[in-house]
Amino acid sequence: MSTRTIYLDHAATTYVKKEVLEAMLPWFTENYGNPSTVYSIGRASKKAIEEARETVARIIGAEPREIFFTGSGTEADNWAIKGAAYANMKKGKHIITTSIEHHAVLHTCQYLESEGFEVTYLPVDEYGLVTPEQVEAAIRPDTILISIMFANNEIGTIQPIAEIGKIARAKGICFHTDAVQAMGNIRINVSDLNVDMLSMSAHKFYGPKGVGALYIRKGVKLTSFMHGGAQERGRRASTENVPGIVGLAKALELADKNMDEYNRKLIALRDRTIEEIEKKIPFVRLNGHREKRLPGNVNFSFEFIEGESLLLMLDMKGIAASSGSACTSGSLDPSHVLLAIGLPHEIAHGSLRLTFGEENTDEDVDYLMEVLPEIVQRLREMSPLYEEIRNKNSDGHK
Amino acid sequence: MMYSEKVMDHFMNPRNVGEIADADGVGQVGNPKCGDIMKMYLKIENDVITDVKFKTFGCGAAVATSSMATELVKGKTIDEALKITNKAVAEALDGLPPVKMHCSVLAEEAIRAAIDDYKRRKGLIDDSGTCDACSKRCEDIHHHMNDEDE
Numbered sequence: 001m002s003t004r005t006i007y008l009d010h011a012a013t014t015y016v017k018k019e020v021l022e023a024m025l026p027w028f029t030e031n032y033g034n035p036s037t038v039y040s041i042g043r044a045s046k047k048a049i050e051e052a053r054e055t056v057a058r059i060i061g062a063e064p065r066e067i068f069f070t071g072s073g074t075e076a077d078n079w080a081i082k083g084a085a086y087a088n089m090k091k092g093k094h095i096i097t098t099s100i101e102h103h104a105v106l107h108t109c110q111y112l113e114s115e116g117f118e119v120t121y122l123p124v125d126e127y128g129l130v131t132p133e134q135v136e137a138a139i140r141p142d143t144i145l146i147s148i149m150f151a152n153n154e155i156g157t158i159q160p161i162a163e164i165g166k167i168a169r170a171k172g173i174c175f176h177t178d179a180v181q182a183m184g185n186i187r188i189n190v191s192d193l194n195v196d197m198l199s200m201s202a203h204k205f206y207g208p209k210g211v212g213a214l215y216i217r218k219g220v221k222l223t224s225f226m227h228g229g230a231q232e233r234g235r236r237a238s239t240e241n242v243p244g245i246v247g248l249a250k251a252l253e254l255a256d257k258n259m260d261e262y263n264r265k266l267i268a269l270r271d272r273t274i275e276e277i278e279k280k281i282p283f284v285r286l287n288g289h290r291e292k293r294l295p296g297n298v299n300f301s302f303e304f305i306e307g308e309s310l311l312l313m314l315d316m317k318g319i320a321a322s323s324g325s326a327c328t329s330g331s332l333d334p335s336h337v338l339l340a341i342g343l344p345h346e347i348a349h350g351s352l353r354l355t356f357g358e359e360n361t362d363e364d365v366d367y368l369m370e371v372l373p374e375i376v377q378r379l380r381e382m383s384p385l386y387e388e389i390r391n392k393n394s395d396g397h398k
Numbered sequence: 399m400m401y402s403e404k405v406m407d408h409f410m411n412p413r414n415v416g417e418i419a420d421a422d423g424v425g426q427v428g429n430p431k432c433g434d435i436m437k438m439y440l441k442i443e444n445d446v447i448t449d450v451k452f453k454t455f456g457c458g459a460a461v462a463t464s465s466m467a468t469e470l471v472k473g474k475t476i477d478e479a480l481k482i483t484n485k486a487v488a489e490a491l492d493g494l495p496p497v498k499m500h501c502s503v504l505a506e507e508a509i510r511a512a513i514d515d516y517k518r519r520k521g522l523i524d525d526s527g528t529c530d531a532c533s534k535r536c537e538d539i540h541h542h543m544n545d546e547d548e
Contacts, residue, residue, distance in 0.1 A: 306433055308457035309409070316410060325433060325457070334433065346430035382415050382461065384437040384453040385430060 004318040006364045010204075010296055010357035011153050011181060012322060016247065017206040023250040024208065027243040035240050036229065045242045052249030056213055059256045060198065061189035068214045068232045069245045073180040073201030074104040075225070076214035077147075079236070080176045080197040081108045083222035084145045085117055088174070092142025093117045098130050099340040100157075101149050105178050106336070109147070122148075127289035128157035128341050136167050146175045150182035150198075154324055154337040154353060155288030156297025158186070165194030174220055180204055180212075184255035185263070185294050196220050200252075202244065206358070207251030211244030262358065266295035269356045269365055273298050276369045281376055283389075287338060287351060296356035299324075301338070301347045304386035305379040310352055313375045319368060324351040346385070401458060402492035408462035413469050416451040423519065425511025428504050434460040436508040438468070442516055447471050447479055452508070459498035463505035466490050476513050482506060 016024075027048060033041030035049055050064070057064040070076045085095060097109055099121045109119045120138045122130050135146060146168050151158045161177055168175035176197040179188060184205025190198055196217040203209040216222055216235075228237025255262070270293075277284055283303040302310065307323030314321050324335030325348070333339070334348035343351075354368070380386040401409070418439035428435035434456030441449035450472050454464040467487050471479040484502035488494045494502055517523045 304455060306456050306460070309461060312406075312409060312458045344431075345433070349430075349433040382412065382453055383455040384426060384435050385455045387417065387437075387453060 004367065006319045006360070006367060008319060008321045008354040008356060008360070008364075008368070011156075011294075011353065011355035013203045013209065014206045014357055015359075016203075016208050017251060017254060019254060020207055020247050020250045024243040024247040027246055031242075035242060036231065045240070048242060048246050049240055052245045055249040055253050059252055060215060061191045062215050063218065065233070066215055066218055068216060068236050069240060069248070070212045070214055070236060071210060071238075071241070073178070073199050073204070073212040076199035076201070076212045077102070077104040077176075077178050077180075078108050079214055079222070079225040080199060080216075081105060081145065081147055082112065083225055084174050084176065084197070084220070085112050085115075086223040087221040088144035089117075092140075092144045094140050094143040095119045096122065096135060096138045096143060096146045096148075098122045098124060098148055098159075100124050100128055100152055100154075100337045101147070102153055102178055102180065104180075105147055105149065118142075124157075124340050126342050127292070128152055128155050128287075128337065129289060129292065130159060130164075132160055132163040132167055135164050139167075139171055139173065143171075143173055146173055148175075148177055150177045150179040150188070151186065151294050152288070152337060153181045154335055155299045155341065156181075156294035156355075157288045158182070158292045158294065161195065162193050168196070169194040181294060184252065184259075185266075185296070187256075187259060190215055190217070197222075200248075202248035202251055205251050205255045208244050208247040211241050211248050213248060263295045265358075266356050266360075269360055269362070270296055270298055272362070273354060273356075273365050273368065274300075276365070277372070280369065280373050285343075285347065287341065287343070294355075298354040298356075300352050301343060302350045302352065302376050303347060304383045304389065305350045305376060307334075307349055307351050309379050310350070310375065313379070314371070317371045317375070319371065322353045322355075324353065325349040400495065401462075402494075404490075404492045405459060405462040405494065408465040408491065409458040412452075412461055412465040414451050414465065414472070415453065417453065418449060418451050421451075423512040423514075423516025425508050425513070425515050427507040427511050428456070428460075430455065433457065434501065434504060436460065436464050436504050438464070438508040438512040440471075440512045440516060442476065445475050445477075447474055447476065456501065456504075457498070459494055459501040460504065462491055463487050463494070463501045464508065467505040467509055471509055476516070479509055480513060482509060 031044050033045045035045040053064045053067045056067045113119050122134050124130055165175055174196045177195050178199045180201045183200040198215040201212040224235050226237045231237055285301045287299040307325030311323050324338045338348035418441055421439040422442040423440040426437040437453045439451045440447055450468045452464045452468050454461050470482050484506040487505045488502040
């Protein structure tokens, strides 16, 4: 076992920044009052939530009354999609989304299909992009919702959200974007983008797990998802997760403040890693778009080997990463995203996702590039598929 | 999902990896589409397996079960080797996570496929039929997996 730990899975989750934790702590202990109460410690909690709401609103160019805190990014996606579908079902039952959404959106849409809604899953090109023209062409008189992710969690592809927003606005169709991966990595202004609903999750930008938010533009009709008390202006019942909400706002504030520097750093690590993998390891394929991709995202397929084996060997060397192989997803098929960009199953099984974050350094990439080529070679030497290729091109790569 | 220490040992230090150039029987099972392929090479003298090598494309459990299967068949007669079940392979590894049991099935099939190939070459069985294992498709393998989940 390695004594070194290099965390390269920031798209899965991040640690909580020290400043964020410090901002949260008082709301667990001294200031534990229920925000719905009238006495002083309750009022303090209420004030903390409203300040958090103002912070989030300011950063994304919204009004505070348009920000609703949720229990997760998944909940925000569920609420946005089911809420808009049920609120507008008299107008129509058609929803447009893409084939590479996160399961929080995809499975919600599939559920709505079982409830009688019709869903168009737009295909993507080899880089994972949808075009505004595709969206426009899919719009029908009964289309009530367009939901397209801001940036993909696996391959990092960033969609043309502003252009799609323009089309949705012109047609008067509600437009939701799952910005769980984008938030904290890309500056987002909901007014400029013509977005009507936007989901985010704190633990993707150095905030705590178990708290997210949904931006809902004023005037957008949405049924309630959680029924109960009058919290979140009666639209999302349940006693507020005060420390979580404070943590989300603090984390977003820090992300917004440091974004340019953070992006510069991550893009440098990303591009160096992509370049070195392409240079040092044969039979690889970069998944996703070279430029239109999240600053910290690297996703490669390594031919002739399987992703879980790769992850286990990287883990033995102290590197934490992830893969789109079936074996790591717990399902039978490799990642739906990798299949949607046209990868054959066997290439999709051999994918590796590395997502950089704040604490990563050039030394981490040095170390990665020291161990990764060896591991890939070792697994290939063990693979009957590699043997076949080698026998075919005897003068080929070794 | 957690692998036993034995699985991790056989994954990190697999026994008998490689090829046998003049093998007496070679069997390949699995499908790259499903994410695992095992190829087993046998050297057989007087019906006794004297040497065995494997190559595997697949997850940690696929590599570990291949490695364990080669250990189990080495020195055995072909009749004894044919009696090795997927459960025996899994037990020898101190168990597998339920979703990985299909890897042990593949290991059992790889042994059979290699022995079938040996028998075909010797003219001991009909040459026309393909072995069951080789024609197994993802869905069949996954049935095993679902069974284990239930």
